[in-house]
Each structure stands twice: as structure tokens, then as C-alpha cells.
Amino acid sequence: MIENRKNWIIAPTGNLTMVLVVMLLLFTFTGCGAPRWYESYGYKSYHDMTKPSLVPVLITALGDENPDARTGAAVILGDIGPEAKEAVPSLVRALADNDKEVRKYAAQSLGLIGHGTQEVISALIEALSDPEDYVGDRAAYALELLGPQVRPQAKEAVLALIRARLDYSNKWHHDSRHKAIKRFGLEPKELVPILVGALGEREGAVRARAAKELARLGPEAREAVPALIKALGDHDADVRRQASGALGAIG
Incomplete structure (x- = not known):
């Protein structure tokens, strides 16, 4: 009799524990346990x-x-x-x-x-x-x-x-960079000298990016040809590859 009563007590206690665990999870994942930041400013929603x-x-x-x-x-x-x-x-x-x-x-x-x-x-x-x-x-x-x-x-x-x-x-990320440059409204004659200057930067990734931007300008970047030819001898393989591509795009 005592043993049955003990089991009767444990069973609902176990169920209660499960309910509490579920409630805790709901509070954790729905944010119900703490006010939203905007509520502290007196507003009900974002x-x-x-x-x-x-x-x-x-x-x-x-x-x-x-x-x-x-x-x-x-x-x-x-x-x-x-x-x-x-x-x-x-x-x-x-x-x-x-x-x-x-x-x-x-x-x-x-x-x-x-x-x-x-x-x-x-x-x-x-x-x-x-x-x-x-x-x-x-x-x-x-x-x-x-x-x-x-x-x-x-x-x-x-x-x-x-x-x-x-x-x-x-x-x-690449497109974001290029679109930003394009939106500045610079004419190729203004942009090319900036990019040619970047071909002389210390970091290889910068030189490669500059060559790629020159490739996007195509024939309008003709003034950059001497610098790009020089870049074909760069010690960085990616710079050489991008410079070659730019020269092909310029024609």
C-alpha cells in the first residue's frame, strides 16, 4: 500500500517536471521570459x-x-x-x-x-x-x-x-565593391589613374583587384595597358592572371 502510494506521488511529480521543462524551453525560444527591448521604451511592437x-x-x-x-x-x-x-x-x-x-x-x-x-x-x-x-x-x-x-x-x-x-x-561581396565604385559616377579617365596607382600597392590581393576592375572598364582603360603589361611580370600569380585578363578585355 505504501509502495503504491509512493509510485502515485512520483508519477505526477515526473509529469510536472516535464511540463516545467517544456515551459522553460518555450520561454527560452519565444522570448516570453524577458521583455523585448522596445517594451522598455513603452512600445508594444517593433x-x-x-x-x-x-x-x-x-x-x-x-x-x-x-x-x-x-x-x-x-x-x-x-x-x-x-x-x-x-x-x-x-x-x-x-x-x-x-x-x-x-x-x-x-x-x-x-x-x-x-x-x-x-x-x-x-x-x-x-x-x-x-x-x-x-x-x-x-x-x-x-x-x-x-x-x-x-x-x-x-x-x-x-x-x-x-x-x-x-x-x-x-x-x-565582390559585386558590392564594384557597384559602389560604379555608383560614384567617375568617368573612366578619372578612375583609371586610381586603379593604375593601386597596381603598385604592396599587397598582392590589392594589385589583383585593381587589375580586375580595369578589366571591367574594357577598352576605356587603354591608358592602363603599360602598367598591366608590367604586371604580367608580377611575382604574384593571381596578379599576373588578372592583368592578362584585363589586357584581353581592353583589346
Whole structure:
């Protein structure tokens, strides 16, 4: 009798334990166990904060100790776009955040807002060399969106894009780099001397990238032929291969 009562006690206890485990998992994966970052600002959903009138609140959130709040604020400011111009200085500062997600979305949102001041462009050019490749990629994307606004600093921007430590084997990264350069609105006669100069850089990957960009220009890069012929003797096999391809493209 006592033994049966003991089993009767253990069975429901085991079931209760299982229920508690399931509830804990639900809380963990649905986020029900803790308030969302925007709830601490008095809003029920992410979309409630996507109003231009809330830009000052989002600027405050960029300084929040919670990295989720900083990341969310950076994303929303980009969603708001040009009407979030007031947040630009704060987003520039966020490019130095210790959280890589914050830096990534700060860079992207600076492009989406489209306020291409010298300070913004310089900060994005610096972000191209971020240790995290996809932060640099978003900086390249932002420079692409700013387009002709980058012209006053085009030489610096082009060289920074050529030198950028993005994953060059990844086509998406490669296209992002090329589209940014293309969007600056430079004429081939302006771009070729910059790329020829890059053929003399110390790093082989930079020289190879410069040759590849010259190949994209085709016959309009004819002035680069002497430098490309010289590059055929480069000690780096990839540089030689890209230089040969560029000469073929130029014709």
C-alpha cells in the first residue's frame, strides 16, 4: 500500500517536471521570459517605433546598454530613411560600437538615410576595414547608395574599396565593391589613374583587384595597358592572371 502510494506521488511529480521543462524551453525560444527591448521604451511592437516622430527616442536607444536595443534602433532608423537625418551623428558614432551587429546596421542605415556629408563618407570609408567582413560589406553598400555624393572623396573611397578586407571569393561581396565604385559616377579617365596607382600597392590581393576592375572598364582603360603589361611580370600569380585578363578585355 505504501509502495503504491509512493509510485502515485512520483508519477505526477515526473509529469510536472516535464511540463516545467517544456515551459522553460518555450520561454527560452519565444522570448516570453524577458521583455523585448522596445517594451522598455513603452512600445508594444517593433513596428510601433518606425515613425519619424520617434527618431529622438531611437537616438536614445542607440546609447542603450542592451546591444539588442542599439541594433534595433540602428535598423529602424534605416527603415525610416531620410527623415531620420537627425540621427546621423549618433549612427556615425555607432560605427565604433563594440557589438558587430550594431556596427553593421549603423553602416547600412547611414546609406539608407542618404545624408552624405564628408564626416559620414569618411566614417564609412574607415568602416570598410572593419575586422568583420560583413560590416565592411554594409559600408560598401552604404557608399554605393550615397553614389555621386562620394565624388569629392572618390579617390580615397575607391582605394579603400580596393584594399577592403572583404571576402573576395564571395560574389556578393565582390559585386558590392564594384557597384559602389560604379555608383560614384567617375568617368573612366578619372578612375583609371586610381586603379593604375593601386597596381603598385604592396599587397598582392590589392594589385589583383585593381587589375580586375580595369578589366571591367574594357577598352576605356587603354591608358592602363603599360602598367598591366608590367604586371604580367608580377611575382604574384593571381596578379599576373588578372592583368592578362584585363589586357584581353581592353583589346
